[in-house]
Amino acid sequence: MKKTFVLGLAVIFGLAMMAGAAAAKTTFVTIGTGGITGVYYPTGGAIAKMVNQKRDEYGIRATVESTGGSVFNVNAVMSGDLEFGIVQSDRQYQAIHGMAEWDEAGPQKDLRAVFSIHPESVTLAAAVDAEIKKIADLKGKRVNIGNPGSGQRQNSIDALTAAGLDYEKDLMAEQVKAAEAPGLLQDGRIDAFFYTVGHPSGAFKEATAGRRKVRFVEVAGPGIDAMIKEKPYYAKSYVPVDLYPGAMNDENVDTFGVKATFVTSAKVSEDVVYALTKEVFDNFEDFKKLHPAYGVLTKEGMLEGLSAPMHPGAEKYFKEVGLLK
Numbered sequence: 001m002k003k004t005f006v007l008g009l010a011v012i013f014g015l016a017m018m019a020g021a022a023a024a025k026t027t028f029v030t031i032g033t034g035g036i037t038g039v040y041y042p043t044g045g046a047i048a049k050m051v052n053q054k055r056d057e058y059g060i061r062a063t064v065e066s067t068g069g070s071v072f073n074v075n076a077v078m079s080g081d082l083e084f085g086i087v088q089s090d091r092q093y094q095a096i097h098g099m100a101e102w103d104e105a106g107p108q109k110d111l112r113a114v115f116s117i118h119p120e121s122v123t124l125a126a127a128v129d130a131e132i133k134k135i136a137d138l139k140g141k142r143v144n145i146g147n148p149g150s151g152q153r154q155n156s157i158d159a160l161t162a163a164g165l166d167y168e169k170d171l172m173a174e175q176v177k178a179a180e181a182p183g184l185l186q187d188g189r190i191d192a193f194f195y196t197v198g199h200p201s202g203a204f205k206e207a208t209a210g211r212r213k214v215r216f217v218e219v220a221g222p223g224i225d226a227m228i229k230e231k232p233y234y235a236k237s238y239v240p241v242d243l244y245p246g247a248m249n250d251e252n253v254d255t256f257g258v259k260a261t262f263v264t265s266a267k268v269s270e271d272v273v274y275a276l277t278k279e280v281f282d283n284f285e286d287f288k289k290l291h292p293a294y295g296v297l298t299k300e301g302m303l304e305g306l307s308a309p310m311h312p313g314a315e316k317y318f319k320e321v322g323l324l325k
């Protein structure tokens with residue numbers, strides 16, 4: 001009797017120890033995304049979902065945070081506030097080379113690439129009543145270029161500059177978050193806004209579904225062409241307008257674009273980066289179904305558009321499956 005009791009206690013104690021050890025081993029990681037009406041936010045959710053399905057195997061619990069966007073995410077990953085971030089490919093390039101927002105701080109040496117994701121286009125939407133038909137028509141208008149911390153702010157400035165406009169003098173530039181811009185446009189408080197985002201996005205659905213008529217405006221022309229040639233991280237792109245039935249456009253609208261990329265820090269462990277990479281790529285067809293913007297993705301393509309050194313955890317997986325030599 002006594003023996004059984006002691007044995008029973010030992011078993012209970014042993015089980016409690018094991019449960020304690022399992023709980024202690026859970027690694028929490030947070031993915032920095034963007035506004036909730038963008039594509040980064042659901043993308044962070046999609047990546048988290050893939051790895052959380054194997055929580056028992058990896059002991060990883062991934063969560064998603066809505067943030068100000070690319071520049072915020074690079075800085076938060078570098079400071080260790082976030083383990084992962086979704087970042088425009090041009091911003092990844094600038095951070096690793098110490099350009100733009102990182103001009104003073106210098107190259108962000110610990111930044112590591114994991115993989116790239118969907119294409120993003122520099123998208124300009126304007127109220128039809130504001131009579132903005134080309135980018136030069138933004139002169140004298142009230143335009144949201146994007147919040148500091150966002151990826152799009154620099155894209156808007158580059159586009160305006162290439163079109164011969166000084167964003168500080170030639171227009172009234174607002175710098176609010178993209179999530180607020182559709183409401184301001186519908187309320188008549190701005191005439192147009194820029195957002196660098198994958199399509200379809202909640203932000204442009206909202207912007208084109210209101211009472212005030214809205215159209216996409218091309219971000220193209222000789223000045224823009226010259227800029228794309230000069231900057232290695234920009235490429236021609238377009239806005240697929242059939243994804244927005246409310247927009248006053250009949251044809252796709254020319255612009256330029258970048259890619260969304262998934263980044264981390266050299267300080268994040270190989271095991272964690274390996275697990276996230278493996279779960280997205282091993283379950284690629286399931287992953288692709290999680291957002292219409294992933295329709296064009298290929299595994300090979302997701303290794304392109306990266307400028308920071310690849311994290312060893314991602315490299316290990318890509319070599320294992322033959323995506324990298």
Ligand code: GLU
Nearest residue numbers: 034038039040069070151
């Ligand atoms: N490209 C935007 C940025 O870097 C975010 C777009 C999104 O959230 O989908 O700030």
